[in-house]
Amino acid sequence: MNSAMTQTATRQSAVEHAFRLLAKSLDQVGEEKAEVFLAKIVLILANTVNDPVILEDAVRRAVPLPE
Amino acid sequence: MKSNLSKARRLFLDPPYKPGSTAFLHAQPFDTWRLDFALEDGEDAEVELQPQRIEARLDAHLAMMGLSEPRKIIWTSVYRPRSVTLPSYRRGRVFFAGDAAHQTPIFGGRGLNLGFADVINLTWKLAYVLNGQGHDALLDSYDRERRHVVRNALIDLAQSTIFMSRPTRGAALMRDAALQLSPTESFVHDLFDGHRAPKREGISLGGTDDKDPPKGAFTGNPLPDAALQPATGGSGSSVFLYDLLSQDFTGLYFSAQGKVPDSIQRFFAQMKDKAPFRSIVVGQQNETGAHADALDPDGAASKKLEAADGAFILVRPDSYVAGQWDELNSDQIATTLFSNLGRGAP
Numbered sequence: 398m399n400s401a402m403t404q405t406a407t408r409q410s411a412v413e414h415a416f417r418l419l420a421k422s423l424d425q426v427g428e429e430k431a432e433v434f435l436a437k438i439v440l441i442l443a444n445t446v447n448d449p450v451i452l453e454d455a456v457r458r459a460v461p462l463p464e
Numbered sequence: 465m466k467s468n469l470s471k472a473r474r475l476f477l478d479p480p481y482k483p484g485s486t487a488f489l490h491a492q493p494f495d496t497w498r499l500d501f502a503l504e505d506g507e508d509a510e511v512e513l514q515p516q517r518i519e520a521r522l523d524a525h526l527a528m529m530g531l532s533e534p535r536k537i538i539w540t541s542v543y544r545p546r547s548v549t550l551p552s553y554r555r556g557r558v559f560f561a562g563d564a565a566h567q568t569p570i571f572g573g574r575g576l577n578l579g580f581a582d583v584i585n586l587t588w589k590l591a592y593v594l595n596g597q598g599h600d601a602l603l604d605s606y607d608r609e610r611r612h613v614v615r616n617a618l619i620d621l622a623q624s625t626i627f628m629s630r631p632t633r634g635a636a637l638m639r640d641a642a643l644q645l646s647p648t649e650s651f652v653h654d655l656f657d658g659h660r661a662p663k664r665e666g667i668s669l670g671g672t673d674d675k676d677p678p679k680g681a682f683t684g685n686p687l688p689d690a691a692l693q694p695a696t697g698g699s700g701s702s703v704f705l706y707d708l709l710s711q712d713f714t715g716l717y718f719s720a721q722g723k724v725p726d727s728i729q730r731f732f733a734q735m736k737d738k739a740p741f742r743s744i745v746v747g748q749q750n751e752t753g754a755h756a757d758a759l760d761p762d763g764a765a766s767k768k769l770e771a772a773d774g775a776f777i778l779v780r781p782d783s784y785v786a787g788q789w790d791e792l793n794s795d796q797i798a799t800t801l802f803s804n805l806g807r808g809a810p
Contacts, residue, residue, distance in 0.1 A: 436641030444651045 465535035466495050473573070477643055477656070481524035484636075486628055488570070489525075499525060500543065500570070502628070509542045545569035545629060547618045553607040559586055566614045571624040572658030574617050581665070582610050588711065588781035592805065597740050602806030609667040616664040624658035669786065669804070680777070680788025681770040687783050690765035692758040695722075695750050703758055705765065711781050712740040713801055717792065718766055720773040722747025722754030729755075731794045739801055740781075746771075780804060 419438075426434045443452050474489040488500040501521050503512060511517065518540055526532070549566040553559060562579030586606045592598030630636040642652040654660050666685045682688065690705045708714070715732065717724060724732075724745055735741040747756030748763055760766050771777060771788070778786040778800055787800040802808065 432637055433640050433644065436637055437645055440638070440641055440645060440652060441649065444649070 465497055465531075465533050467497070467531065467533050469531075473659075475656070476525075476528075479525065479528055481528055482521075484640075487525060496538070501525075503542075513540055513542065543570070545571070545625060547621065547625060549611060549614050549618065553582075553610055554603060559590075559603075559606060561586060561610075565610070566618075568614075568617055569621055569625045569628075569658075571628050572617070572621045572661055574621065578614055578617060581613065582606075584782045585610055591711075592740070592781075597805065599806035602804075605806070609669075612667055613665055620661040620664065621658050623654075624656055624661060627656040667784065680785065682777070682785040683788050685785060687777070687779050687785050688768055690760075690768050692746065692760050692765055695747070695756045695758055705758075706783065708744050708758060709779060709781075709783060710742060712742045713781065713786070713804070714779040715741060715743040715797070716769075716771070716777040716779060717743055717745050718747075718760075718769075718771045718773060718775045718777075719745055719754075719756065720748045722750040722756030722759070724755045728792055728794075731792070731797075735798065735801065738798075739805060741801065778804075 422434065423431050446452060469491070471491040473491070476487040476489070478484055479487055482501075485504060486502040488498075490498040490500075492498050499522065501512075503509060512521075515537075518537065522535075522537070526535070546567040547569055550560055553561070553565045561582035563575065565582060566578065568574045568578060589598060589602045589606055593600060593602055626635050627639055627642070630639055639656075642655050645652050669684050687705065687709075691702045692705060692708075694701060694703050705716075715735070717728065717732075722745065732741075732743040735743075744757045745755050746758050746760050746765065747754060748760055748766070750756040750759060766772060766775075769775075769777065772790065774791050776789045776792040776797065778788070778797060780786050786804045787797065789796065
């Protein structure tokens with residue numbers, strides 16, 4: 398595999414891992430606490446990423462906002 | 465209520481007697497305490513102001529804190545946090561200051577301080593214009609300078625205001641998330657502590673905000689205070705930089721040897737003739753025949769003020785730095801001084 402393919406595979410693996418981990422965690426916390434659980438995840442990731450542009454881009458892609 | 469509680473301001477988020485709500489406890493003078501309870505959606509202010517309702521809230525809160533001291537309620541009212549400012553703080557001969565000009569939410573403790581700062585900014589300008597030392601244009605700078613500071617304060621307090629007031633469901637959810645993280649994730653603390661918000665006191669000394677970045681580390685900002693020593697005797701005693709300032713503009717000249725060249729002495733004399741100006745010479749030592757008014761033996765004050773040998777700082781009567789130069793530039797200094805008096809060329 399070349400470098401680009403390796404990176405794509407690694408990213409796909411990370412996304413798949415996050416998908417499964419979040420699905421499992423959401424099942425564990427239950428519907429009532431799901432929203433605040435996801436909000437906590439976002440705050441922690443925002444602190445880790447430390448880049449408002451990346452966060453804003455993610456929010457717009459997840460929930461298209463009116464221009 | 466007499467209490468041994470320390471005078472720190474206390475913020476209670478999600479108190480057990482009213483989950484999801486907010487309360488503040490502020491120490492006031494003369495054994496008085498101010499307790500703010502947040503009213504939630506659906507709560508009627510008039511109903512909540514009824515004595516029995518207030519007593520019940522107070523009992524629950526003091527019990528939560530483990531306080532059982534005798535207390536008496538001396539004042540109740542409804543407070544609504546506002547972030548508002550007038551579009552102009554001057555209308556002809558009328559000047560607006562303090563709450564008449566702007567209202568800030570209580571979450572950062574800025575309201576009273578901003579009001580005092582308004583008055584400090586305005587009074588020397590009024591005095592100068594009334595006694596003929598400054599021109600009317602000087603009074604316009606009050607509006608420009610203070611609205612700039614107030615606007616920045618409102619921006620700086622916006623985060624803690626949203627956090628406290630939870631104006632939407634989304635804001636309430638994010639607050640809950642931050643609160644749940646707060647015991648283990650210190651990064652969320654900045655979201656709700658207005659006292660940790662930046663305090664931008666800088667002003668734009670030019671005609672248009674931020675178009676011409678001020679030169680010098682402290683230009684447009686309050687002069688930092690610094691400990692010095694008296695130039696004559698008194699070894700071990702100290703005098704502070706602010707003790708040396710006056711109702712005039714003050715020119716701080718930094719000279720390692722405490723000496724002032726003849727040309728600069730002449731310049732200082734000319735400035736004194738033309739404007740309310742006095743010079744203060746800060747020396748690291750005061751050699752024979754030197755002119756230091758105060759000493760900075762270890763150079764700590766010079767370092768703090770980023771003022772090396774030969775540097776000059778022009779300070780306004782309100783302790784704001786009008787300009788700062790690494791070397792004394794008489795033309796620029798004179799222009800800056802006269803500009804700060806609302807006058808044209810010197």
